Amino acid sequence: MYEYFEGRLASLEPTQAVIDCGGVGYLLEITLNTYESLRRMGEERVKLYAHLAVREDAHQLYGFYDMAEREMFRILVGVNGVGNQTARVMLSSLTVDELRQAIQTQDVKRVQRVKGIGAKTAQRIVLELADKVGTVNGMGKMEGSERNQARDEAMTALTMLGFAKPAVEKLLMSGDWRNSDGTAMSVEEIIKEGLKRL
Numbered sequence: 769m770y771e772y773f774e775g776r777l778a779s780l781e782p783t784q785a786v787i788d789c790g791g792v793g794y795l796l797e798i799t800l801n802t803y804e805s806l807r808r809m810g811e812e813r814v815k816l817y818a819h820l821a822v823r824e825d826a827h828q829l830y831g832f833y834d835m836a837e838r839e840m841f842r843i844l845v846g847v848n849g850v851g852n853q854t855a856r857v858m859l860s861s862l863t864v865d866e867l868r869q870a871i872q873t874q875d876v877k878r879v880q881r882v883k884g885i886g887a888k889t890a891q892r893i894v895l896e897l898a899d900k901v902g903t904v905n906g907m908g909k910m911e912g913s914e915r916n917q918a919r920d921e922a923m924t925a926l927t928m929l930g931f932a933k934p935a936v937e938k939l940l941m942s943g944d945w946r947n948s949d950g951t952a953m954s955v956e957e958i959i960k961e962g963l964k965r966l
Contacts, residue, residue: 770818773831777814780806785831787816796831797852800860805833821845821852828852840864840901847896849889858882868901870894919945922958931966939965 773796775789782803786793796816798806806814816831817838830852832838837859844855858867861882870878871894880890919940926936939962945953953961 769820770829772815772817773829774813774815776812777806785814785816787814787831794829796829797856798831799837799856801863802831802833802837830856836864840867843897843900844893847889847893849892854884854889857884871897871901874898918953918955918958921955922962925955925959926962926966929963935966936962 773787773789773794775787778786778788778793780786780803782800783798785796785798785803785806787796796818798816802816816833817835819830819832819838819841821828821830830838830841832841841855841859844850844858845852850858858879862870862878867879869875874894876887876890876894879885879893880887885893923933923936923940926940927933940958945958945961947953947957
């Protein structure tokens with residue numbers, strides 16, 4: 769429902785941030801890692817990626833400094849026994865890369881060191897998420913999902929420009945769409961490269 773909130777940072781605490789978007793203040797629950805990133809930036813205008821958690825008694829908004837942290841949060845809450853608060857504590861205790869590495873290397877003890885995570889929950893997290901969090905160096909599914917999103921957006925744009933969908937689809941599926949330095953291409957870069965090849 770909400771993709772992100774961008775506006776003036778009205779207040780910042782270690783667990784919460786209020787973003788003023790056009791005169792409406794949105795209270796977002798945040799992780800300590802997001803808090804540190806916002807504090808380091810020291811900018812008045814910020815952007816947080818959002819996740820809406822709906823319960824019977826409340827609707828809670830969670831805000832994340834980047835998409836990778838939000839994606840990891842969503843993966844974590846998909847594990848039986850891991851709720852929103854537990855996932856937030858995990859992402860406050862470990863960075864996305866640290867958590868990804870612990871899961872990929874099946875380091876149950878490291879996951880268990882997070883406050884509120886017992887042995888069984890730690891084992892479940894490691895077992896269930898091993899194939900979902902990508903490789904240790906971060907070049908796996910989490911980055912892949914962002915890359916696929918960029919490719920999908922580029923496909924929509926190119927078909928809207930009048931190119932035949934089968935041709936666009938064939939082109940976009942044929943390559944990895946990386947820059948010369950190995951970084952994933954942005955939507956704009958994929959579109960520009962696509963226009964050259966179509």
